[in-house]
Amino acid sequence: MSNEQRVSRRAFMGRAASAIALPTVIPSSVLARQGRQGANDRIVTANIGVGGMGTNHVAADAAAICDVDDNHLANAAKRVTKGTPFLTKDYRHILDRKDIDAVIIATPDHWHALMTVHACQAGKHVMSEKPTCKTLGEGRAMVDAARRYKRVVQIHAQGRSNPVAHKACEFVRNGNLGRVRRVEIWHPVNFTTDNWGAPEPVPPTLDWNMWLGPARWAEYNPRRCHFNFRWFMDYGGGFIRDRGNHALSIVSWLMNHDDYKGLVTCEATGTPMLTGFYDVPATMEVTWHFQDPDWTLTWSQPGRPNPRFPGEWGATYYGDRDSLVVLGGDGGCDTEEKAKRYEPPSGGVRVFKSPGHRENWLDCIRTGQRPVMDVEIGYHVITLCILGNIAYTLGRKVTYDFARERFVGDEEANRFIHEPYRAPWRLA
Amino acid sequence: MPTPMPAILEPTVQTLLADIRNGDPSIRARAVDQAPLVGVRAIGALAEVYSGGDPAAAKAAHEALRRIAHHAARPGAPAERRAATKELAALVGSRRPNALRVDAIYLLGFVGGTDAVAALAAQLSDPTLRDHARLALERIPDRAVDSALAKALQTAHPDFRPAIEQSLAVRRSRGRR
Numbered sequence: 042m043s044n045e046q047r048v049s050r051r052a053f054m055g056r057a058a059s060a061i062a063l064p065t066v067i068p069s070s071v072l073a074r075q076g077r078q079g080a081n082d083r084i085v086t087a088n089i090g091v092g093g094m095g096t097n098h099v100a101a102d103a104a105a106i107c108d109v110d111d112n113h114l115a116n117a118a119k120r121v122t123k124g125t126p127f128l129t130k131d132y133r134h135i136l137d138r139k140d141i142d143a144v145i146i147a148t149p150d151h152w153h154a155l156m157t158v159h160a161c162q163a164g165k166h167v168m169s170e171k172p173t174c175k176t177l178g179e180g181r182a183m184v185d186a187a188r189r190y191k192r193v194v195q196i197h198a199q200g201r202s203n204p205v206a207h208k209a210c211e212f213v214r215n216g217n218l219g220r221v222r223r224v225e226i227w228h229p230v231n232f233t234t235d236n237w238g239a240p241e242p243v244p245p246t247l248d249w250n251m252w253l254g255p256a257r258w259a260e261y262n263p264r265r266c267h268f269n270f271r272w273f274m275d276y277g278g279g280f281i282r283d284r285g286n287h288a289l290s291i292v293s294w295l296m297n298h299d300d301y302k303g304l305v306t307c308e309a310t311g312t313p314m315l316t317g318f319y320d321v322p323a324t325m326e327v328t329w330h331f332q333d334p335d336w337t338l339t340w341s342q343p344g345r346p347n348p349r350f351p352g353e354w355g356a357t358y359y360g361d362r363d364s365l366v367v368l369g370g371d372g373g374c375d376t377e378e379k380a381k382r383y384e385p386p387s388g389g390v391r392v393f394k395s396p397g398h399r400e401n402w403l404d405c406i407r408t409g410q411r412p413v414m415d416v417e418i419g420y421h422v423i424t425l426c427i428l429g430n431i432a433y434t435l436g437r438k439v440t441y442d443f444a445r446e447r448f449v450g451d452e453e454a455n456r457f458i459h460e461p462y463r464a465p466w467r468l469a
Numbered sequence: 470m471p472t473p474m475p476a477i478l479e480p481t482v483q484t485l486l487a488d489i490r491n492g493d494p495s496i497r498a499r500a501v502d503q504a505p506l507v508g509v510r511a512i513g514a515l516a517e518v519y520s521g522g523d524p525a526a527a528k529a530a531h532e533a534l535r536r537i538a539h540h541a542a543r544p545g546a547p548a549e550r551r552a553a554t555k556e557l558a559a560l561v562g563s564r565r566p567n568a569l570r571v572d573a574i575y576l577l578g579f580v581g582g583t584d585a586v587a588a589l590a591a592q593l594s595d596p597t598l599r600d601h602a603r604l605a606l607e608r609i610p611d612r613a614v615d616s617a618l619a620k621a622l623q624t625a626h627p628d629f630r631p632a633i634e635q636s637l638a639v640r641r642s643r644g645r646r
Contacts, residue, residue, distance in 0.1 A: 237524045257575075257604055313501050313532040315494055315525065435539045436505065452610075453542040456579050461607035461639070463600065464632035469642065 084166075084403055087141045089132045089156055091117035092267055094170060095147030098197075098399075104141055107132045110267070111246035130248050132156055136163035143406060146170060147197075149270045150277050151256045154179030157194060157416070158468055161186035166406045168399065171198040171286035173419035175278065177427055178459035180420035181446060182468040187416045195402040195412035196419030198290040200370035202395035205381065206291055209367045212380035213295040214390040218360025221296060223337050226288050227344020228354040231279045231314070231321050232272055236264045238318030255462035264318070272319035278430050279321030281340060284354060284371070285426040290414065291370035292338060292356055293425075298331075299418045302444040305425070306330045309433035311342075327429040340429060350377050431457045480504075482511045489518055489529045497529040504533035505540035509549060512537060512556040519569050531572060542580040554581045558588035561602075571601050578605030583613045590617040599629055607636040615640060 087105035088098055092113040099106065099120040105127035108114045114128050127138070135141060136159055143166035146156050154174040160167045167187075173196050174180045187194040200206045213221065240260035243249040249261045256275050259265060271277030293299050307329050311322030327340040347357045352368035352375065368375040385391055395401040395413040405412040424443070431454060432439050440449040448454035462468075480488070480500070485507045488500030504511065511533070518530040541553035557580065560573035574592065577585045586609070592602035606614045615637065622633045 237528075258600060312498055313529075315497050315501070315529050315532065318528070434535075435543075436536055437540075437543055451544050453539065453544075453579050456608050456610070459608070459643070461578075461604040461636065463604075464635045467635060467639065 082407070084406055085140055085142045087127075087135045087138075087144050088117065089135060089144055089146045090148030090152070090170075093147070095145075096120070098145045098147055098168075098170075105129065105135045105138060107135050109248040109251045130251060133159070136160055136165060142166060143168070143193075143402075145197075149252070150282065151175050151270075151275065152254050154183050155255055155462075155466055155468060157183045158186040161190040161192045161194065164190065164192070166193040166402075167416075168195045168197055168402045169416075171196055171290075171419070171423075172278070172282045172426060173198075173286065173416065173423040175276075175282075175427075176458065176460045177424060177446065179468065180423060184417045184420050191409075193402065193405045193409075193412055194416035195398070195405070196286075196414045196416055197398060198286050198370075198414050198419065198422065199372055199398040200287050200291050200374055201294060201414045201418075202398035202401055203370075203372070203374040204394070205376055206294070206367065206370060206374045207392060207394050208383060209291075209365065209374075209376040209380045210295050210392050211385050211390065212376075212383045213358060213360075213365060214297060214392060215383075215385050217363060217379075217383065218358055218365055219362030220334070221336060221358050221360045223359040224292050224296065224339070224356055225344070225359070226285075226292070226338070226340045226354070226356040227346055228280055228284060228288065228340065228342045230324050230343050232269070232319070233314065233323060234264050234269070234272070234317035234319055236262065236317050238262045238264065253463070255460075255466035257463060262318070269319075272314075272321050274320050274430065274434070277321075278426070279325070280342060281325060281327065281429050282423070282426045285340065285429070286419075286423055287370040288340075288354065288356060289338075289425050290418075290422045291367060291374070293418070293422050295358065295367070296336070299421055301331065301421070303332050304440055304442055304449065305332075305428070306438055306440050307425075307428040307432045308438040309429050311433050321430075322433055325429070325433060327432070329425055329428070338425075350375075427457075480507050482507055482514050485511055485533070486514055486518060489515070489533060490523070490526045492525075494525075497525070501529055501532045501536060504536050508537060509541055509552040509556055512553070512560070516560055516563075516565060516569060519572075520566050534572065535576065538576040538580050550580060550582075551584060554584050557581070558585055561588045561592060567597055570598060574598065574601045574605045578608040581605070581609055583611050585609065586611065586613045586617050590621060593618075593621040593625065593629075593633070596626075599625075600632060603632055603636050607639060 085104045088103050089107045091099055091106055091108045096117055099117045102123040103121050103126050106114060106117050107129050109130050118126055144160050146153060146169040150172050153169050157167050157169050174183060241262050243261045271283050277283060309327040311325040314323045325342040329338045346352060347366045350366035355366060355368035358365045365380055366377055401413050428441055439451055439454050442449055480503050485500055488496050491497055515530045515534050519527045538553050541549040557573045557577050561570055577589060589602045589606050592598040618633050618637050622630060625633055
């Protein structure tokens with residue numbers, strides 16, 4: 042197979058009427074105010090990427106499902122009990138459909154930004170799985186697309202909708218720890234393999250060229266694909282960009298740090314993965330330091346669970362009066378009793394409580410408000426994860442300016458901001 | 470970055486290669502960590518190991534190459550960056566295995582400047598390497614890249630022209646921002 046994508050860019054948003062038979066359906070948004078659903082309107086959703094986590098996102102009434110693997114498609118279709126979903130291997134066929142209001146993206150990570158931008162261009166609201174994106178340039182493009190096309194884009198770092206995490210957030214935000222100067226995250230190491238990546242035949246059920254999409258060409262090996270993509274810098278970037286998106290989302294939330302526009306320094310060390318063809322580090326230690334206010338965040342992989350409240354992964358918040366442990370930060374989250382029992386006093390800080398991550402997203406589509414894990418927050422959070430990988434790769438401390446969205450005094454580091462895409466894939 | 474050592478203890482190209490080939494993963498890992506101390510002069514020798522038949526040694530050589538190249542491109546070390554570019558460009562144009570040449574092309578996208586453009590542009594007519602070379606060129610913030618891509622467009626295979634046009638368009642749109 043050629044190492045260049047064969048599907049023409051012109052195909053997107055223009056050719057569906059002749060290429061595929063589409064049902065004539067009145068879009069639900071037509072029935073409400075332009076660009077926004079009415080309070081009682083059904084929001085028609087479709088799923089893009091339905092292997093692994095994506096399977097859980099398929100609703101009983103999903104109108105369409107896309108996956109580059111026939112097996113994923115068939116499994117996901119069984120979850121639809123109301124109607125017969127439109128099935129496709131090319132997400133652009135879903136974006137071309139006028140009857141779909143919103144899409145849920147749960148593909149491998151290197152697709153998240155491109156699909157989100159294209160979905161916004163096509164007028165669809167988006168909920169995209171974490172991590173928000175692979176590169177800093179992609180994050181900026183996602184935010185710009187959401188704002189330009191006035192779409193609701195929620196990142197599925199669902200810890201922001203977790204009621205226990207919410208308790209921890211109000212506990213910390215109301216000053217119960219005093220001034221927090223250090224947060225330490227611990228997490229298990231990245232996965233390993235003894236497979237050296239020799240090319241294997243592509244299964245007939247899989248469109249490998251489409252799986253790679255914008256990523257540079259690589260020969261197929263099952264250990265590169267489905268789930269295992271996490272252990273390659275070209276796709277997943279290791280746990281720091283995967284669960285790290287969850288963990289750092291909770292930290293940013295509790296520290297009220299989503300709007301930080303100052304400088305951050307980032308240092309990272311790690312053990313190279315010398316067995317097998319995965320290329321993320323086996324272990325990783327990352328330190329970020331923020332200014333005004335000064336505080337330090339660390340990621341230890343492996344790290345030592347806090348013996349006071351141990352768990353597989355989590356963070357300890359060290360204030361000048363007390364400390365708090367918060368475990369997890371995705372769908373599962375736990376914290377110490379003092380935070381779980383806490384109720385803010387009258388006049389204390391109250392943090393918006395999400396009714397559930399999907400519910401919050403759908404509510405915001407109806408109201409036009411920003412969701413609890415809006416794409417701009419998602420971009421802010423994933424920036425820290427991406428900085429960790431860049432600092433590790435470069436082997437030196439980097440300084441990043443959140444306001445200018447550039448590295449300071451490091452021309453090579455700035456070359457990581459954008460990742461060139463295989464043709465015909467373009468962000469804009 | 471590894472901690473500098475007293476001169477007598479600093480790894481040499483020979484000790485680096487011996488450790489990279491060592492069967493003990495902890496010795497290999499230490500060698501990778503210390504590779505930047507040996508620096509650009511080890512690139513050619515590491516390419517030999519990379520091209521050998523031992524996948525574990527080749528992987529360690531790959532990691533060592535990567536670390537040497539990025540270390541050489543650190544701020545304030547223009548002579549090292551130029552030396553690394555020269556060594557990587559030589560690998561790109563060599564008859565080494567394609568996997569090594571692809572890695573060298575990828576690293577040149579980060580390390581290289583004007584001095585990397587000719588070596589990368591020369592690969593734009595190679596069906597197996599041309600897209601890797603295009604991606605590396607797109608990343609280099611130097612006007613010489615635009616000229617090289619425009620020139621390649623005149624003679625490129627029709628299948629490959631849209632890719633070159635895309636790189637030119639992406640670079641134009643970034644230049645406007």
